[in-house]
Amino acid sequence: MIAVVQIAVVLFPRITVLDAIGPYEVLSRLPGAEVVFVAADKAEHRSDNGFLGLMADATFEEVTAPDVVVVPGGYGTRPLIGDPTVCGWLRAVHERTTYTTSVCTGSLLLASAGLLDGIDATTHWASLELLGQLGARPVTQRVVERGKILTAAGVSSGIDMALRLAALLADDLTAQAIQLQIEYDPQPPFDTGSLAKAGPEVADRLRELTAARR
Amino acid sequence: MIAVVQIAVVLFPRITVLDAIGPYEVLSRLPGAEVVFVAADKAEHRSDNGFLGLMADATFEEVTAPDVVVVPGGYGTRPLIGDPTVCGWLRAVHERTTYTTSVCTGSLLLASAGLLDGIDATTHWASLELLGQLGARPVTQRVVERGKILTAAGVSSGIDMALRLAALLADDLTAQAIQLQIEYDPQPPFDTGSLAKAGPEVADRLRELTAARR
Numbered sequence: 001m002i003a004v005v006q007i008a009v010v011l012f013p014r015i016t017v018l019d020a021i022g023p024y025e026v027l028s029r030l031p032g033a034e035v036v037f038v039a040a041d042k043a044e045h046r047s048d049n050g051f052l053g054l055m056a057d058a059t060f061e062e063v064t065a066p067d068v069v070v071v072p073g074g075y076g077t078r079p080l081i082g083d084p085t086v087c088g089w090l091r092a093v094h095e096r097t098t099y100t101t102s103v104c105t106g107s108l109l110l111a112s113a114g115l116l117d118g119i120d121a122t123t124h125w126a127s128l129e130l131l132g133q134l135g136a137r138p139v140t141q142r143v144v145e146r147g148k149i150l151t152a153a154g155v156s157s158g159i160d161m162a163l164r165l166a167a168l169l170a171d172d173l174t175a176q177a178i179q180l181q182i183e184y185d186p187q188p189p190f191d192t193g194s195l196a197k198a199g200p201e202v203a204d205r206l207r208e209l210t211a212a213r214r
Numbered sequence: 215m216i217a218v219v220q221i222a223v224v225l226f227p228r229i230t231v232l233d234a235i236g237p238y239e240v241l242s243r244l245p246g247a248e249v250v251f252v253a254a255d256k257a258e259h260r261s262d263n264g265f266l267g268l269m270a271d272a273t274f275e276e277v278t279a280p281d282v283v284v285v286p287g288g289y290g291t292r293p294l295i296g297d298p299t300v301c302g303w304l305r306a307v308h309e310r311t312t313y314t315t316s317v318c319t320g321s322l323l324l325a326s327a328g329l330l331d332g333i334d335a336t337t338h339w340a341s342l343e344l345l346g347q348l349g350a351r352p353v354t355q356r357v358v359e360r361g362k363i364l365t366a367a368g369v370s371s372g373i374d375m376a377l378r379l380a381a382l383l384a385d386d387l388t389a390q391a392i393q394l395q396i397e398y399d400p401q402p403p404f405d406t407g408s409l410a411k412a413g414p415e416v417a418d419r420l421r422e423l424t425a426a427r428r
Contacts, residue, residue: 018239018396025232025369028263031426035265044269049242051249053269055258104397124397142401154397155239159370164403176406177420182232183318183338183368185407186400187356189378192390193399206391212245 004032005169008066008093010106011039011056012086014048014076019103022158023070023165029178030170038063040085048074049213060089068165069097072158073104073124080109081134087113099165101150103158110151111136120146124154125195156193159184218246219383222280222307224320225253225270226300228262228290233317236372237284237379243392244384252277254299262288263427274303279310282379286372287318287338294323295348301327313379315364317372324365325350334360338368339409370407373398 007027009020020037028035039045039056046053069090080086090113094100102110107123110116111134121136121144122128128138143161144151152161163184166175192198221241223234234251242249253259253270260267283304294300304327308314316324321337324330325348335350335358336342342352357375358365366375377398380389406412 016239017235021231021235024266025230028265029423029427031423035263037266049249051242052238052251053271055267055269057267142397142399154395156373156396156398156400160401160403167403172404173416173419174423176404176412176416177423179402179404179406180409180412180416180420181368181424182370183356183407184370184400184402185356185405185411186370186398186402187374188393188398188400189374189381190386190390190393191399192393193397195394197399198390198394202387202390202394205387206394209243209245209388209391209395213243 016074019072023162026162071106121151230288233286237376240376285320335365
């Protein structure tokens with residue numbers, strides 16, 4: 001692992017916060033890691049629900065050669081599909097990154113930037129079709145690794161992706177130590193984290209919840 | 215579940231961000247939930263590593279009757295042990311909360327406020343002894359539920375705690391739907407999330423990493 005690794009986490013309005021914070025919490029603990037939250041504006045960016053503001057400390061212009069890029073998801077990705085600032089930046093920095101990554105619907109932006117053309121990738125289960133329409137080959141898998149592109153499924157999957165990335169950037173033992181530090185020994189009270197496991201009743205309840213939110 | 219549930223997430227300087235964001239991401243999806251990030255100052259609060267600023271939208275004075283309190287951890291908890299503003303607020307609001315909760319070393323502040331005297335509680339594995347010194351009965355368990363007080367172990371355990379809390383505040387089906395929405399189907403690449411599972415070599419590597427960070 002090189003002396004300093006700059007990890008750029010992309011922010012935008014209506015971000016799903018855990019998409020960004022899962023990888024941030026893992027990767028920031030790598031020796032020599034510097035994490036920078038980057039956006040079109042050096043300003044506060046509000047979450048998808050409006051409940052939280054996250055500060056972007058740098059603009060895209062200021063971060064020209066990150067070693068690792070993490071693109072989180074959220075409803076806010078949709079208006080950015082085809083956005084010249086975000087997609088242009090992703091295309092430019094991807095040429096020199098060590099790893100280009102996404103969590104949840106962040107992969108829609110990688111695809112929109114042309115980085116996933118014909119490449120296996122994943123996203124939140126509810127957006128797999130759209131990912132395919134944008135040129136990627138959608139895969140139902142928690143973490144998809146194809147060369148230097150890693151894409152993760154919905155929201156919480158970014159933690160699993162980042163632990164794999166930590167092992168790639170450093171070594172297994174370092175990644176394992178970080179897992180111990182964040183006490184990632186998952187014991188969810190239910191087993192409904194994927195569509196296949198959850199079944200139709202849970203999926204119906206989720207449709208009710210999201211309809212009520214809109 | 216009552217019509218609107220106000221969930222107050224406490225912020226302070228040098229917070230471990232995932233401690234706060236795990237529960238936020240789950241609980242914000244409850245029907246009728248309103249999440250407010252509360253702190254001594256309505257200002258930006260930087261993370262333990264300095265890499266991220268989170269906005270507190272309300273002061274403690276402004277949030278007088280939250281239904282649920284979530285106290286995250288981080289190095290920043292240590293200077294707040296015995297702090298009259300934070301501990302005084304926790305004592306005051308706890309009288310009327312439906313649930314008072316913590317993640318990681320957030321329980322040190324609940325203990326410091328006198329809310330855990332003689333009560334089973336947990337914290338990050340590295341802080342269990344200190345939790346005992348502050349009057350609680352430390353328990354090595356991912357989520358500890360004692361009446362209306364829920365404490366979670368280190369960092370990522372807040373997600374598991376919050377799913378349990380979602381079931382308590384709403385019902386199992388709603389909590390299961392939220393788990394599906396955040397695609398919480400953990401598949402960590404390693405099994406080193408607890409001290410018992412990680413073993414001495416991983417713990418040694420972690421000591422090296424944290425020593426290098428200080």
